[in-house]
Amino acid sequence: MEPPVDVSDGQDLTSLIEHRAAATPDLVGFIDECGAAVSFDEFGLRVRQLANSLAAQGVGAGTRVSWQLPTSLAAMVLAGALASLNAVQNPILPMYRTRELSFITRQVRPDVFISKKHWSGGFDYSSMVAGVLADVDCGTELWLLDGGVIQDTGRAPVGEGEPQASVRWIFFTSGTTSEPKGVLHTDASLLAGPSAMVDAFGVTADDRFPVVFPFTHVGGIQMLVLQMLTGCSAVVIDHFDLASTLEALSSAGVTLLAGGTPLAVLFLAEQRRQPQDPLLPDLRAVVTGAAPKPPDLHRALRDELGGLGALSCYGLTEAPMSVLSRLEDSEICLSTAEGRPIPSCEVKIVSEDGSVCMPTVTGELCVRGASLCTGYLDEALNGDAFDSDGYFHTGDIGVIDLDGYVHIVGRLKDVIIRKGEKISAAEIEGVLVAMSELDEAAVVGVPDPEAGERCCVVLEDNGGRSTTLDEIVRHCSSVGLARHKLPEQIHVVDHFPRNASGKIDKTILKQLVIAEMAAADG
Numbered sequence: 001m002e003p004p005v006d007v008s009d010g011q012d013l014t015s016l017i018e019h020r021a022a023a024t025p026d027l028v029g030f031i032d033e034c035g036a037a038v039s040f041d042e043f044g045l046r047v048r049q050l051a052n053s054l055a056a057q058g059v060g061a062g063t064r065v066s067w068q069l070p071t072s073l074a075a076m077v078l079a080g081a082l083a084s085l086n087a088v089q090n091p092i093l094p095m096y097r098t099r100e101l102s103f104i105t106r107q108v109r110p111d112v113f114i115s116k117k118h119w120s121g122g123f124d125y126s127s128m129v130a131g132v133l134a135d136v137d138c139g140t141e142l143w144l145l146d147g148g149v150i151q152d153t154g155r156a157p158v159g160e161g162e163p164q165a166s167v168r169w170i171f172f173t174s175g176t177t178s179e180p181k182g183v184l185h186t187d188a189s190l191l192a193g194p195s196a197m198v199d200a201f202g203v204t205a206d207d208r209f210p211v212v213f214p215f216t217h218v219g220g221i222q223m224l225v226l227q228m229l230t231g232c233s234a235v236v237i238d239h240f241d242l243a244s245t246l247e248a249l250s251s252a253g254v255t256l257l258a259g260g261t262p263l264a265v266l267f268l269a270e271q272r273r274q275p276q277d278p279l280l281p282d283l284r285a286v287v288t289g290a291a292p293k294p295p296d297l298h299r300a301l302r303d304e305l306g307g308l309g310a311l312s313c314y315g316l317t318e319a320p321m322s323v324l325s326r327l328e329d330s331e332i333c334l335s336t337a338e339g340r341p342i343p344s345c346e347v348k349i350v351s352e353d354g355s356v357c358m359p360t361v362t363g364e365l366c367v368r369g370a371s372l373c374t375g376y377l378d379e380a381l382n383g384d385a386f387d388s389d390g391y392f393h394t395g396d397i398g399v400i401d402l403d404g405y406v407h408i409v410g411r412l413k414d415v416i417i418r419k420g421e422k423i424s425a426a427e428i429e430g431v432l433v434a435m436s437e438l439d440e441a442a443v444v445g446v447p448d449p450e451a452g453e454r455c456c457v458v459l460e461d462n463g464g465r466s467t468t469l470d471e472i473v474r475h476c477s478s479v480g481l482a483r484h485k486l487p488e489q490i491h492v493v494d495h496f497p498r499n500a501s502g503k504i505d506k507t508i509l510k511q512l513v514i515a516e517m518a519a520a521d522g
Helices: 013-023 040-056 073-084 098-108 125-136 187-201 218-230 242-252 261-273 297-305 331-336 379-385 425-432 469-478 506-520
Strands: 028-032 037-039 064-067 088-091 112-115 141-146 167-172 182-186 208-211 233-236 285-288 310-314 345-350 363-369 392-400 406-411 415-418 421-424 441-448 452-460 489-493
Touching: 013 040, 013 073, 013 187, 013 218, 028 040, 028 073, 037 040, 040 073, 064 073, 064 098, 073 088, 073 218, 098 125, 098 167, 098 182, 112 125, 125 141, 167 187, 167 218, 182 187, 187 218, 187 310, 208 218, 208 242, 218 233, 233 242, 242 261, 261 285, 261 297, 261 452, 285 297, 297 310, 297 331, 310 331, 345 392, 379 392, 415 441, 421 425, 425 441, 425 452, 425 469, 441 506, 452 506, 469 489, 489 506
Parallel strands: 028 233, 064 088, 064 112, 088 167, 112 141, 208 233, 285 310, 452 489
Antiparallel strands: 028 037, 167 182, 345 363, 363 392, 392 406, 415 421, 415 452, 441 452
16 A cells, blocks of 8 residues: 655645645545546646646636635546646635625735536526626636636636735625624645644545535545545535435545534434444444544444544644544543644743643643644734744644643634534624514524534514514525525523623623523423
8 A cells, every 4th residue: 555645745635636646646535416437637637727727818827716616526527627727726615695795805906707507406507606796896707617627718818917926815894893804824824734634534545435515625635635645535526415426425435524523423313214234334443523522422423333432633724734533542532522733833821810720720722833824814803813833823722731632612703503614693693683564682592403503593582573584584594604504593581681791791691591402392
């Protein structure tokens, strides 16, 4: 078995793709949901062909290219092709709609936006993008990718942009404040986490994992890097359907169930519905992350779904894969901790006054090192996010135990994490303000057995309220709010708890709502 690629000599994604195609050309690298296989040699060939096509239309070093595509081999090829041209690429989540695209486009001001006509239930993405680009009016060209080929644009080449040092990626956060943030990454920062994962999780060319999450996540690109480092295979799922997806993953012999805690919980629930038949008989471990991990999840995965259980991966868009579990970790650590920092990263816990906490003392988790981004696209955001020692303040509340394991216990920021996606409560509250039917509304996350959390709109009882959830959802949809952000529940309280300044105390409110829901359930 060929050893993993050593990335200590400054490798980038392009050199990794070339190395993998040369080292193991016939090895299966990708399997689609219908079972069709593509070798690493074929993948490398498609990357070169698309790169040549893009270069002929003027894409080069520094050209800014935003792209929104479904999880597919075509999207992976595009990422590789743009990387080989040293373009600055901005992968965009498929769930984003007009509101988010308008904000992102104004921030990035791309030279080119690549999409395709129809996907995801027949929704016309190209028309949506065209409308956004016309409204923003920043001269961006819209190109369509069809069958892995850029359609003839009928326009003059766009020309090269201005190279920006080593920055090659712009990922937008899901939005922990009222608007998402553009995060700047280099190839080096995206290689750090996967390189550490090879050793921590014992990844080899014999492993296969599913890509059922949006490939345009920072984690999607990193899992592509993991493939090129090790020769492991990806089972690429475009349209997720629990029954057919499970059949495809089982047939492909998936060994690592990557996709985060929400996917792990979903598959565990399905296994419990048919305990006599292992859903994934070749499974050796489940990769958790992207959402809080219940303390009993590791043992349940081990005993019911099979394999080792949970291997945690903690990070953010700004510092992905910074903390990992290891195969040799104890049962208690696999159950309760996120792991320890990867060798190229450091973490610290700080108190409210900024002083560094001793082990076992709770505070805000901060990260620095090789996986950390270079900053935000909006430079004005950097001052509050990074301290003078180069640490990024994550907004997560955590503790480091005496053995150096990181434990996450809460969040400083007012966000809801639904199926691994961060939803800003403030953004939804801002949308609800425009509803004439509502005097005041608060948004909190409440526990959901499958999604982790769901978005709950909390209203104060006025003795005659008639606003319905359907009305709220229709309003939010009408202003272009992404589907995953739409409220899923209404809860009415007698009075909003307020702090000394008269503002709604969201911490107390959330506790109140959860307690009342539990009481109602008996």
